[in-house]
Amino acid sequence: MDNIITIEHIAKIYQVGTEEVHALADVSLTIDRNEYVAIMGPSGSGKSTLMNILGCLDTPTKGIYDFKGVNVSDMNDNQLAQIRNKEIGFVFQTFNLLARSDALHNVELPLIYAGVPSAERKERARAALVHVGLESRMHHRPNELSGGQRQRVAIARALVTNPSIILADEPTGNLDTKTGEDIMALFHEIHQKGNTIILVTHEEYIAEHAARILRIRDGLIEKDEIVDRRRIPTKNNASFL
Amino acid sequence: MKSYFIELKEGINISLRAIRANKMRAILTTLGIIIGIVAVTTMSTAIVGLRQAFINSISSFGSDVLYVDKFDWLGGHDWHSMRNRKNITFEQYEKLRNTLSSYSAMAPNLRSFGAKVKYAQKSTDATMIYGTTEDYVKTANLVVDKGRFLNSMDVKSGRKVCVVGTDIADALFPREDPVNKEIKVGGMPMTIIGVLQKQGSGLFGGFSPDGQIIMPLKTFENSVGKFRSNLRIDIKVSDQNRINETRDEVIAIMRAIRKVPLDKPNDFAVNQQEAFKELYDKTVGVVGIAGLFITALALFVGSIGIMNIMFVSVTERTKEIGIRKAIGAKTWSILTQFLSEAIIICLFGGIVGLMISFPLSLVINQFLPTAMPLDIVIISLLISAFVGVVSGFLPAYKASKLDPVEALRYE
Ligand SMILES: Nc1ncnc2c1ncn2[C@@H]1O[C@H](COP(=O)(O)OP(=O)(O)OP(=O)(O)O)[C@@H](O)[C@H]1O
Ligand SMILES: [Mg+2]
Numbered sequence: 001m002d003n004i005i006t007i008e009h010i011a012k013i014y015q016v017g018t019e020e021v022h023a024l025a026d027v028s029l030t031i032d033r034n035e036y037v038a039i040m041g042p043s044g045s046g047k048s049t050l051m052n053i054l055g056c057l058d059t060p061t062k063g064i065y066d067f068k069g070v071n072v073s074d075m076n077d078n079q080l081a082q083i084r085n086k087e088i089g090f091v092f093q094t095f096n097l098l099a100r101s102d103a104l105h106n107v108e109l110p111l112i113y114a115g116v117p118s119a120e121r122k123e124r125a126r127a128a129l130v131h132v133g134l135e136s137r138m139h140h141r142p143n144e145l146s147g148g149q150r151q152r153v154a155i156a157r158a159l160v161t162n163p164s165i166i167l168a169d170e171p172t173g174n175l176d177t178k179t180g181e182d183i184m185a186l187f188h189e190i191h192q193k194g195n196t197i198i199l200v201t202h203e204e205y206i207a208e209h210a211a212r213i214l215r216i217r218d219g220l221i222e223k224d225e226i227v228d229r230r231r232i233p234t235k236n237n238a239s240f241l
Numbered sequence: 242m243k244s245y246f247i248e249l250k251e252g253i254n255i256s257l258r259a260i261r262a263n264k265m266r267a268i269l270t271t272l273g274i275i276i277g278i279v280a281v282t283t284m285s286t287a288i289v290g291l292r293q294a295f296i297n298s299i300s301s302f303g304s305d306v307l308y309v310d311k312f313d314w315l316g317g318h319d320w321h322s323m324r325n326r327k328n329i330t331f332e333q334y335e336k337l338r339n340t341l342s343s344y345s346a347m348a349p350n351l352r353s354f355g356a357k358v359k360y361a362q363k364s365t366d367a368t369m370i371y372g373t374t375e376d377y378v379k380t381a382n383l384v385v386d387k388g389r390f391l392n393s394m395d396v397k398s399g400r401k402v403c404v405v406g407t408d409i410a411d412a413l414f415p416r417e418d419p420v421n422k423e424i425k426v427g428g429m430p431m432t433i434i435g436v437l438q439k440q441g442s443g444l445f446g447g448f449s450p451d452g453q454i455i456m457p458l459k460t461f462e463n464s465v466g467k468f469r470s471n472l473r474i475d476i477k478v479s480d481q482n483r484i485n486e487t488r489d490e491v492i493a494i495m496r497a498i499r500k501v502p503l504d505k506p507n508d509f510a511v512n513q514q515e516a517f518k519e520l521y522d523k524t525v526g527v528v529g530i531a532g533l534f535i536t537a538l539a540l541f542v543g544s545i546g547i548m549n550i551m552f553v554s555v556t557e558r559t560k561e562i563g564i565r566k567a568i569g570a571k572t573w574s575i576l577t578q579f580l581s582e583a584i585i586i587c588l589f590g591g592i593v594g595l596m597i598s599f600p601l602s603l604v605i606n607q608f609l610p611t612a613m614p615l616d617i618v619i620i621s622l623l624i625s626a627f628v629g630v631v632s633g634f635l636p637a638y639k640a641s642k643l644d645p646v647e648a649l650r651y652e
Binding site for chain 2 (some may be wrong): 098
């Protein structure tokens with residue numbers, strides 16, 4: 001299998017006053033194409049820090065990060081921005097949509113920064129929204145949508161550029177169980193289509209949707225395990241059947 | 242290149258949306274720029290107008306003409322001592338005329354401020370009366386509209402004829418042809434032989450060249466100017482590039498004619514129009530520039546207001562900046578976004594400012610011969626855009642350099 005991500009001895013150290021905080025102490029791992037990985041661990045263990053580094057939002061203090069055969073550890077801000085734009089789709093716990101823009105424009109946004117012309121952009125954004133079952137909510141603003149719908153807009157935005165990996169930091173953290181299950185069904189489908197997904201979660205039953213679970217504690221990988229009996233989400237929302 | 246425009250368009254759209262979302266704030270901020278632009282454009286229109294008025298009022302003095310006079314026009318000497326100088330006489334003029342190696346015209350003249358002019362029941366005031374020779378049409382750069390100018394016969398025999406400006410012709414002959422009509426100038430009857438072309442008003446309408454009357458030197462001496470015998474000699478040089486050489490030659494000849502001892506300064510002056518302009522630029526001009534500088538401070542204060550609001554805007558939208566960066570906005574995408582917001586606010590202020598100062602310039606135009614020049618319009622729009630860039634740059638730069646992780650965490 002060809003791997004997308006290889007990190008070796010990554011550390012992220014924050015200087016707080018005179019004290020050093022090792023958000024990540026020493027992490028090495030590889031992730032292959034079309035893997036579905038869940039990252040678990042107690043609060044403050046470094047999950048988000050790891051996600052931000054994998055997503056090229058942040059740079060490690062030490063170590064090497066090889067993304068699709070390219071060393072991104074010493075890229076500059078604009079090169080990292082380009083990687084984020086083309087290769088990575090983010091889904092956040094708090095959705096992070098632009099409040100003043102409607103769903104369609106939110107989904108168009110990554111394509112704007114990719115330099116895609118308006119007509120093609122609208123076409124692709126619409127298709128992505130249809131894909132997540134929001135064809136009737138294109139011109140709604142985030143505050144006119146439910147939490148689950150907002151998260152689906154965010155997923156459409158993450159998918160619209162056809163990225164190599166989807167990074168989701170507690171995507172169901174702000175949703176009720178049923179809505180969370182809908183979102184997991186969507187991830188399942190995306191994974192089935194060949195995408196690579198890395199997902200941070202607190203909840204065991206969410207993590208069991210993935211094929212592999214990384215357990216982190218105090219900035220170190222404690223366990224790297226294969227899920228024996230993967231949970232297949234029940235599709236209880238007809239809109240994306 | 243194409244993607245550059247796509248992002249620029251997004252930048253402008255975001256700016257417009259942000260401005261619309263905070264209308265009141267944008268209007269108040271723009272007010273600073275509006276006041277600044279109104280102050281600067283009105284001030285510079287007034288300055289340009291004042292200078293134009295001044296130039297109009299000295300335009301009867303040609304730039305290629307030397308004026309030999311007892312008085313130094315720019316002062317520099319005590320007026321009493323100049324007054325006590327010997328008059329320049331007609332004999333001195335004749336000697337100068339015969340000695341000076343090259344010139345294109347030379348006209349001795351006597352002048353008098355104002356006189357009553359009458360025709361039938363009508364009367365008006367002449368602003369200036371000149372007694373001179375046929376050469377004066379060249380030295381004063383006059384154009385005759387109707388009839389003719391003085392000729393050598395008129396001058397030699399001191400005929401009672403005159404050439405008048407359009408104001409006088411219009412006042413006395415609203416419907417008739419003034420040529421060959423007999424009028425009374427200071428009580429002396431004389432015949433109009435020509436009317437000059439309209440020249441336009443001088444500074445605040447004073448000493449308008451359109452109110453002048455020109456007559457032969459002898460006729461002048463026999464009527465209005467009985468007691469005025471201090472001649473001025475106007476010399477139009479043959480080559481403007483050699484005006485300084487001619488000037489030196491005139492000084493040398495005049496010193497010889499007036500028998501000025503070697504160790505004594507000139508007891509006459511050779512005046513030039515250029516000197517007026519220099520004097521103007523050194524005095525009124527400097528005051529004008531200082532005024533412009535002070536009004537420019539208003540614009541500066543306005544730009545500080547913009548900068549302040551842009552910093553607020555960046556802070557408010559930290560989270561948005563984080564989101565945009567997370568999905569691929571580059572440093573300059575964010576920079577362009579905030580710069581265009583500042584520029585749009587400033588350009589809007591500039592345009593509104595111009596819409597206010599344009600009618601103001603029409604009011605100024607009632608007093609000064611100028612409307613708002615097109616280059617002031619263009620320059621002030623450029624200045625507005627420039628103010629936008631300057632005051633928007635620091636906040637935009639701050640925004641573009643935000644760390645995406647920090648920005649996303651901002652609440
Ligand atoms: N900017 C920072 N400055 C200092 N310390 C930081 C900074 N960011 C994170 N940390 C520290 O790094 C550690 C890991 O943080 P991280 O956000 O990765 O935890 P997490 O596993 O995502 O926790 P949670 O489950 O609560 O989201 C924490 O102890 C945190 O205090
Ligand atoms: Mg976290």
